[in-house]
Amino acid sequence: MQEYKKDYLKTNYNKIIVFCLILFFGIGLLFSSNILKEEVKAFYPSSPDEVILTLNGDMLTPSGPAVSNPGHITWYYYRVPYFVTNNDFSNEAIVRYQERIKKFEENEIKAINLNDFTWEANTVYTLWLFGNIWDDNSVFISNLIYYVPGRTVSNEPINTPGYSYKLSDKPKGSNDDLTIDGNIVTITGNSIAGDLKISYFSGVDNTFGTLAVGHVDDVDVNVSIDLSYLPLAQYTAYKVYFEGLDYYSNPVVMPEWIYSISPMLPLPTAPQKEGYTFVGWYYDEEYTQPYIDGTPIFEDTTLYAKYEINTYTVTYILNGDTYRIDAVTYNSYAQNFEISQTGYTFSGWHTDAECENPYDFNIPVKSHLTLYGRNIINKYTVTFDANGGIVKSGNAVQIVEYGKPAVAPIVEREGYTFKGWDKVFNNITNDLTVIALWEINKYKVTFDANGGIIKSGDAVQTVEYGNSAIAPVVERIGYNFKGWDKSFSSITGDLTVTAQWEIITFKVTFIVDGVEYDTITIEYGTMFYENKSVQEILGTLSAVYSDAQKTSLFMPTSAINEDITLFAEVDASLRGWLDFALWFQKYWMWLAIGAGVLALVITVVVIKVKGGK
Structure with a gap:
């Protein structure tokens, strides 16, 4: 069995070695992927207000809501020895790769002392705090702190704008360049590697030095850096340039710029010059x-x-609105002009909105000027002429604004009918006299012949007011015309005029014994024997003759139509009375005189008798 194992090991030794290598490589890949994941996440800031870094002396202190509750967060302090542009943590924006300088585990986050770390001299460092929440892969990233060992530190942009002045141009044919636009320095180049440097001379302490503030490493670059974030001093001249190598290790020096936060020479205040x-x-x-x-x-x-x-504005305000604005140079004159508008009168230009103070255009302009003018609507006099009539109500003379209507009064005229006005007055554009139009009234005049007849002329006439009618010629048999009962010399209404007649009378004289016995009057058309007076006289007469010889008795058969003399004989029984009447008729005047004298004598005697007593 031992031999088998040895043989197996010998036979599979290479396989085991390969397996172990693969295992360790996988573990390393996993670990490295976590680190890469950590580093990549550092490039993407989230909620910068959650954690804030401040630097007091050499102590870098965190604060904020994320710091107050740091559970389940791993915290890292990072630095990059050059510059992170525009607070951007992407790979492209970090010109030299970041370096972790301090780590705190979960539930712990503290301030750090920068003296505990090693720094390159004359180098700008960017510091920030990174918090990694592994539970949900979210991160916290603080604000940036810019730090130059031994020099000023800033974490806010400098408010004073920078000044730049170019000393030299780039070499002809070069594709590399360094430009400054305000505070923004831009580096562009093909496959270059090197440092953006700033050499300085301080006008404050007369010191010299060089800062390395940016690095690019063998890449095609187009990087911008905001100098206003750097800890630079006022009244200090900085020379900004790029120094490095190209792909073939040839030296690359980009054009130099002079840059200063404020002018090196405090220039005097410019002397004032009026205008x-x-x-x-x-x-x-x-x-x-x-x-x-x-x-x-x-x-x-x-x-x-x-x-x-200086150029000043002369603003013309017309009726409260801006009419026009002129540009006038110092000590020249504003233009005086009138504004013509039909129906309006221009007030001229004034210095006050109420247009009470006229502006003197002979005074030169030395400041901005506002002039006021008004177009004042014209007012016209409209006169209503009643043309022989009278104004019953309303105004005969009116003041009317341009374009407005006048209001006609109510007029009347005796004997006339109002027919309107001779002109329209609904749109007044000048002084105007309007005359009333009248039509004279006409009336009917009727002449009544009153039993007579119209011989000539018109019995019915149409006569204008105030004129006279023309009387027709009338007649009536047996009557004398005496005139008309009314005047028609001035007609003022319909009128009926009646003829006035007087009946014709005839004298009938009675002669008795050659003496006028009596005379009576008989109206035209009266039968002789129908007259009462005739009847009374005939009662005293015995006969009436038409001739003096008394040969023809008077025997009328028609009405009396002329004066006549009749000869009569008196009734014998009345003869004595008739003689006395004839005598009295002859001597009545003398009898009257004698009676008067007798009365006077008696009166005188009576008076004397009474006086003697």
């Missing part, structure tokens, strides 16, 4: 070669201040 703005300092009086702030001065130099004349 001008300081542009900058120039090396020449023609202002063709500007001096760039931060450029080191290595010799006696005269700098010339350049000014540009």
